[in-house]
Amino acid sequence: MSSPSGPVLVYAPDRGIGDLMWHLPTIRAIAATTPEGRVVLVARPSSRAAEVLAVEPSVARVLYAPHYKDRLKGVRETIDFYRLCKAERPRAVWILEKIDRPAIAAALAGAPERRGFGLGHGQERWLNRGPFLPKAMRPAHRIDKLAAFEAAHGLVVTSREPALKLDPEAVATVKARYADQPGPWLCLGIGASEPARTWPAERFAETARRLADLFGTVFWVGGPHEADAAKAAIGDLPNNIVACDLPLDQSAALIALSAGFLGNDSGALNVAAAVGTPCVGLMGTAPVPAYSKWLSRLDGGAGRIADITVDQAVAAVRARFVSEAWAHTRA
Structure with missing residues (x-):
């Protein structure tokens, strides 16, 4: 089982730098709920999160989860995140999407707390902390989903402005x-x-x-x-x-x-x-x-x-x- 002293992982699977900017207020709000005030961000390499967030105080480290395009992409991504969770031993995993692969991996790796969008997707069966976003929100823009997710989980976000920190x-x-x-x-x-x-x-x-x-x-x-x-x-x-x-x-x-x-x-x-x-x-x-x-x-x-x-x-x-x-x- 995961150590209670492990980090909080935030999984943001979108691939663009712009997507990363939209997620910054949510990432900071999650970090604010932790005693250390920091999270470990798991992102796609194409987001260039390690460079973009090099001086972001709420992100302790950035780990990359590759995006695959072959027929076994789901299996490969599940295995990758399982290995990542086993290595990091997180006390909590927040998945800022509805995909089930990271949820399955986190559950199999024994992460004690697992949260995600849900959206009526199969992801929900692998999560153990709600509430989930309703299926009706699937067509909504990601920014609207993030705002709804923050409200549902009591995250305090006073502004959607990313306010990116510069080196x-x-x-x-x-x-x-x-x-x-x-x-x-x-x-x-x-x-x-x-x-x-x-x-x-x-x-x-x-x-x-x-x-x-x-x-x-x-x-x-x-x-x-x-x-x-x-x-x-x-x-x-x-x-x-x-x-x-x-x-x-x-x-x-x-x-x-x-x-x-x-x-x-x-x-x-x-x-x-x-x-x-x-x-x-x-x-x-x-x-x-x-x-x-x-x-x-x-x-x-x-x-x-x-x-x-x-x-x-x-x-x-x-x-x-x-x-x-x-x-x-x-x-």
């Missing part, structure tokens, strides 16, 4: 690297997980050109594989810098130091909201709700991100720049 060293590095770049700064988040969520690079470039009177420097943020497309789109536009080579902690710092952010529905957009940078999201399929006061959305309609025009993007940024005095808040 001071990363902030200092970014400040030093771009110290000579005039402000205010605008970040363009050009990356996305799929084409249906990707606004054309040429439109980002035209938007940057038409906002040049507001921003001294425009940074293009994305993954290393997006650097070439960014360079090609920028062409000879002055004061536009490709920042796709930054490690994740420095990319988050750059976004936090910027006056504003315009970008695709992606991890970078959610990071912008999480660090309190005013951000305009270009929405495609399954658009993220405006869960943060920092986030506003542009939706082309019926999930067609390509229907969003440069005029709309420019107008949205200009309106918020003026009404929220972006020029006076950051670099």
Whole structure:
């Protein structure tokens, strides 16, 4: 059986950085119920949780649970989490989803306390602490499920704002690297997980050109594989810098130091909201709700991100720049 002195494990199986941001208030609320004020987070490698939450005080450690795609994925994930539970000997496991694999593994490993969404799924038979979310909530957005789960389990969450903690060293590095770049700064988040969520690079470039009177420097943020497309789109536009080579902690710092952010529905957009940078999201399929006061959305309609025009993007940024005095808040 598990030792009562073992850690509290929180299992968050979603794969994106944005998903991780949505879960932060819940993770902190669970940690607040423990004497040590910290939990061990189990997440997917693609969430990059160990990097994103490197200085998060409520997370003692991050352990990764791989996501498989083969026919035996369910068996493999159950075995993996069983082994993890046997090694960690948790006193409690909180599963922020309805999937049964981690619940089965935690039960077989002898975790004394097991909680999860339920949602009328087979997971419920392997849990021993309710209440569970009703089956009727299955179609709800993850943020709504998290809020309902918190209320059901008496978790205290006063705000849905992720309020991501930044590494001071990363902030200092970014400040030093771009110290000579005039402000205010605008970040363009050009990356996305799929084409249906990707606004054309040429439109980002035209938007940057038409906002040049507001921003001294425009940074293009994305993954290393997006650097070439960014360079090609920028062409000879002055004061536009490709920042796709930054490690994740420095990319988050750059976004936090910027006056504003315009970008695709992606991890970078959610990071912008999480660090309190005013951000305009270009929405495609399954658009993220405006869960943060920092986030506003542009939706082309019926999930067609390509229907969003440069005029709309420019107008949205200009309106918020003026009404929220972006020029006076950051670099």
